[in-house]
Amino acid sequence: MHCADDSDAAVAVCHVSMHLATGGLERLLVEFARRSDPRRFRPFFVALDRLGRPAEEIRAMGCPVYSLGACRTRRQRLARLRALIREHGARIVHTHNTYAHFYGALAGRWAG
Numbered sequence: 001m002h003c004a005d006d007s008d009a010a011v012a013v014c015h016v017s018m019h020l021a022t023g024g025l026e027r028l029l030v031e032f033a034r035r036s037d038p039r040r041f042r043p044f045f046v047a048l049d050r051l052g053r054p055a056e057e058i059r060a061m062g063c064p065v066y067s068l069g070a071c072r073t074r075r076q077r078l079a080r081l082r083a084l085i086r087e088h089g090a091r092i093v094h095t096h097n098t099y100a101h102f103y104g105a106l107a108g109r110w111a112g
Contacts, residue, residue, distance in 0.1 A: 003033055003042070003044075003058075003064075009039070009040075010039060010041055010042045011040065011041055011092060012041075012043075012044070012092070013036075013042065013043045013091075013093075013094055014045075014084065014085050014093045014104070014108075015029055015032060015044070015046065015094050015096065016093060016094070016100040017045070017046075017047055017048070017096040017100050018047070018048050018096075018097050018098075018099045018100055019048065019050045020050075020052060020054045020055035020058070020065065020067075021050050021052030021054065022052055022053055025097060026054035027054065029096065030057050030058055033058045033061050042088070044063060044064040044065070044066070044084070044090075045058055045064070045065045045066070046067075046068065046084055047065070047066070047067045047069070049067070050067065051065065055067075064088070066084055074103075078103060078106055078110065081104070081107035082107040082111045085107060085108060085111040086111050093105075093108035
């Protein structure tokens with residue numbers, strides 16, 4: 001639907017949150033996926049922990065969704081997040097809560 005456009009002109013945006021399970025913040029992330037202009041933005045979503053129904057909704061719109069819940073250490077999470085930022089060519093890392101700020105800022109800086 002909205003996220004599936006792979007236009008080279010679109011800016012990749014990495015949305016980082018603690019999790020993508022049910023909650024108010026997670027509903028906001030679903031709306032980001034739904035309302036992002038695919039000609040301008042290519043959003044993808046990274047949960048530092050678990051996934052839930054909001055993640056399924058986002059995936060159904062064609063947006064990539066990842067969970068870093070299997071990573072055992074902070075270093076592993078940072079390395080995986082950095083790899084995803086690089087893999088998608090993200091130019092924007094948009095964080096959505098305290099833990100996400102910590103990981104997103106470090107991984108984004110480390111990714112270049």
